[in-house]
Amino acid sequence: MSGIAGWVDFDRDLRGEGxxxxxxxxxxxxxxxDGGDVWLDADAGLAHRRLAVLDPQHxxxxxxLDEDGRSTxxxxxxxxVYNHAELRAxxxxxxxxxxxxxxxxxxxxAYAEWGESFAERLDGMFGLAVWDPARRSLLLVRDRAGIKPIYYHPTPSGVLFGSEPKALLTHPLVEPVVDVDGLRELLAFVKTPRTASYRGVYEVEPAEIVRISPEGTTTRRYWQLAAREHTDDHDTTVATVRRLLGGAVERQLTSDVGCGTLLSGxxxxxxxxxxxxxxxAERGDGPVRSFAVDFTGQAENFTAEVGRGSPDRPFAEELARHVGADHRTLTFSPDELADPGHRLTCLRAYDLPLFMGDMDVSIHRLFAGVRQHTPVVLSGEAADELFAGYRWFHDEALRDADTYPWLADAEHTFAGExxxxxxxxxxxxxxxxxxxxxxxERYREALAEVPRxxxxxxxxxxxxxxxxLNLSRFGRLLLDRVDRMSMAAGVEVRVPFCDHRLVEYVFNAPWAAKIAGGQEKGLLxxxxxxxxxxxxFGRKKAHYPATQDTEYERAVRRELADLLDDSDSPVGPLLDERRARERLASDPGENSVNFRRRDMENVIQLDRWLRDYDVRLELG
Known part of the structure; x- marks a missing residue:
């Protein structure tokens, strides 16, 4: 896994812009x-930072690619790319x-052999840039599920691009300006295609090829979901899902540095x-190394909450024993979760406020711990989107709401608060x-895209x-989060449930198959x-954990109080100070994992973002 960046300009010589x-x-x-370098010619400069997973020495x-002393x-x-061995042959x-x-x-x-159609032959997760000197053209290509990111900023005579917005913001041609639509996108939790909150910065879409040349910029999709009739019977459907998932896992274990897994139980x-x-085991390797997250005192003092009826740790440990895993649980204290330095690291990883509070810190700290043992892990991310695991698939009121179902769920969960x-x-x-x-407006646009x-x-x-909606919007929010938090710790996360063959098949399976046995994710x-x-096997869906320790909420409240007393706070003019002080004066909820805590965390992150990135809000 790596980071890519670059600059193409057809009107200036970039050889002096190293x-x-x-x-x-x-x-x-x-x-x-593990290393980095740049390449320059008159029209283009490409940069790279490498996390060595295959052939680390080379x-x-x-x-x-040179032919007769000429760069082609x-x-x-x-x-x-999981099928690189087959393509190589x-x-x-x-x-x-x-x-x-x-x-x-x-x-x-592959590009040299097949040109732009090479993307359709790749099986994997990737965000890549190919510069063709003879054609004076740049291709930006992203994987089908959008697991790996690419952002770009068109200029009057070319383009800037990078794996994360920070690569663009480093360049003097890009300023950290956020207008009304950018702030809307940041706060709406809807993941509008191509938008990136910063003005003039765009995101390459999943399965998209962006081509930049002196003639202009064009985009095309090389893959997309399609609606097809499902004709397999139940047993065949179950067997096919198992074969596709097992195949995805086997392919994604390709690595010269070993692989582990994230295990919540x-x-x-x-x-x-x-x-x-x-x-x-079949390869003669192993055991599998698995990693879990927990919080000080969580198992002993756990309180059931909406979306989480039990703590993860006992289930993760049971599964680890069941499969003979080399299992590690990383446990975090309230002080560690509230540490301003860790929160700032998460902000700088994402380049925007993530608004998930201690869950952002804990997942980053989890990856930092994983990095001490392996740089590659497989994750169960995207299964809930594909196999209908979230409760909004099963609650009639949420399912039929005339909005994104996760927003309807939030409204329902926090009613009264x-x-x-x-x-x-x-x-x-x-x-x-x-x-x-x-x-x-965004919801209507998304519905119009759905294959029928x-x-x-x-x-x-x-x-x-x-x-x-879950695959193309909500799931991408979570995939982005995992990519940034893991890569900030130098860890590559692979996602077997995003295998495009599995996605195509399960997307078209009828609802009755997905709730086989009358259970959520019955097919899986x-x-x-x-x-x-x-x-x-019988455990209900539980969301990613948040700490329930009231010491953490007290730390959040202290930080918000300091912010409200700071006359130089950039978020101050955006706040309802009366309401914020009323929030601080109120008693904590019966369970600290509630909307009021998240609200305070969000304000703190907004303030840090405005300060650290020197963001200019243009809301007039």
């Missing part, structure tokens, strides 16, 4: 702690010769850990932003809509039943 290009790459050092990037293509590659049969064992070199030769991560353990729009920000700002109107199947029953059609449970102990 310092600017190198600075863009250095801003991504955390993504590639594979320096940017990588150049240059690549800066971030990601993993095919390309060798076509006369290509290789000098490394890396997948990046295979991708470079839920269905998804347990299935991935069990399948990984089996695959490693306020809604997602009654925050500590000022009423004047909320009126200006009109988030309800913004969300309605003629004659499909209304219930199945609605579930198809919800699955698409049936496909992995033989892998799991009874307790985990």
């Amino acid at each position: 310092a600017a290009v190198r600075a863009m790459g250095e801003a991504l050092r955390h993504r590639g702690p 594979g320096r990037q940017p990588m150049v 293509a240059v690549i800066s590659f971030n990601g993993a 095919e390309l060798r049969g076509r006369g290509h010769r290789f000098g490394t064992g890396t997948d990046a070199e295979v991708v470079l030769h 839920g269905l998804d991560s347990s299935a991935i850990t069990a399948l990984t353990g089996r695959a490693l 306020g809604t997602a729009d009654t925050t500590l920000l000022s009423p004047e700002l909320w009126k200006l932003l009109d988030l309800p109107g913004y969300r309605r 199947l003629d004659g499909e029953p209304a219930a199945d059609a609605r579930m198809r809509e919800l699955t698409y 449970r049936a496909a992995t039943r033989d892998l799991l102990p009874d307790s985990i």
Whole structure:
């Protein structure tokens, strides 16, 4: 895994701009702690930071393909291509010769052989840039699920690009300006395609190729979900899901530095850990190394809450024993979760406030611990979006709400404490932003994208809509979070549930198949039943954990109080100070994991972001 960045300009000679290009790459050092370099010619400068996973001794990037002393293509590659061995063999049969064992070199030769259509042959997660000197064209290409990011900023005579916005913000042509729409996107929790909050910065979409040349910029999709009739019977459907998931896990174990798993003790991560353990055993490797997160005193003092009826630790440990995993639990205290330095690290990893409070800190600290043992882990991320694990798939009121279901869920969960729009920000700002109107517009746009199947029953059609919304919007928010928090610690996270063959198949499975046995994720449970102990097979969906220790909330309240007393606070003019002080004077809720705590955390993160990034808000 790596970080990529670069600058293309058709009106100036970039050979003297090495310092600017190198600075863009250095801003991504955390993504590639194992080395970095730049490549320059008159029109283009490419930078790269490398996390060495395949052929660690070789594979320096940017990588150049030379023919007769002439550079014909240059690549800066971030990601993993799981079918690189098969592609290498095919390309060798076509006369290509290789000098490394890396997948990046295979991708470079694939471009030389097949041109722009090479993207359709890649199986993996990636965000890559290929510069073609003869054609004076740059291709930015992203994987089908959008696991690996690329951002870009068009200039009057070219483009700047990078794996994260910080690479662009390093360049003097890009300023950290956020306008009304940018702030709406930041606060709305809807993930509008292509938007990136910072003015003039855009995101390459999943399965998209962006081509920049002197003639202009074009985009095209090389893959997209389609609605197809599902004709397999139940047993065949279950067997197919198992085969596709097992195949995805086996392919994603390709690494020269070993692989571990993230294990919460839920269905998804347990299935991935069990399948990984089996695959490693068949190879003569293992045992599987698994990693979990916990909080000081959480298991002993746990209180059931909405979306979480039990603590993770006992289930994770049971699954680890069941499969013989080498398991580690990383436990975090309230002081560590509230540490301003850790929160700032998370902010700088994402370049925007994440608004998930202690959950952001704990997942980053988890990856920092993982890094001490392995740089690659497999995750159960995206299973809930694909197999209908969230409660909004099953609660009729949430399922039929005329909005994004996760927003309806938030409104329902926090009824009586306020809604997602009654925050500590000022009423004047909320009126200006009109988030309800913004969300309605984005929701209508998303519904218009959904692939349809003629004659499909209304219930199945609605579930198809919800699955698409979760995969294309909500799931991408979570994938982005995992990418930034893991890469900030130098860890590569692979996501078998995002395998495009599995996604295509399950997307078209009827609702009755997905709730086989009358359970949430019934199809996934049936496909992995033989892998799991009874307790985990029957365990209900539990969201990512947050600490319940009231010491953490007290630390949050102290920090907010200090912020309100700071006349230089950049977030101060955006706040309803009266409401904020009333919040501080109120008693903590019965359970500290509530909307009021998250509200305070959000204000603190907004303040840090405005300060640290020197953001200029243009809301007039």
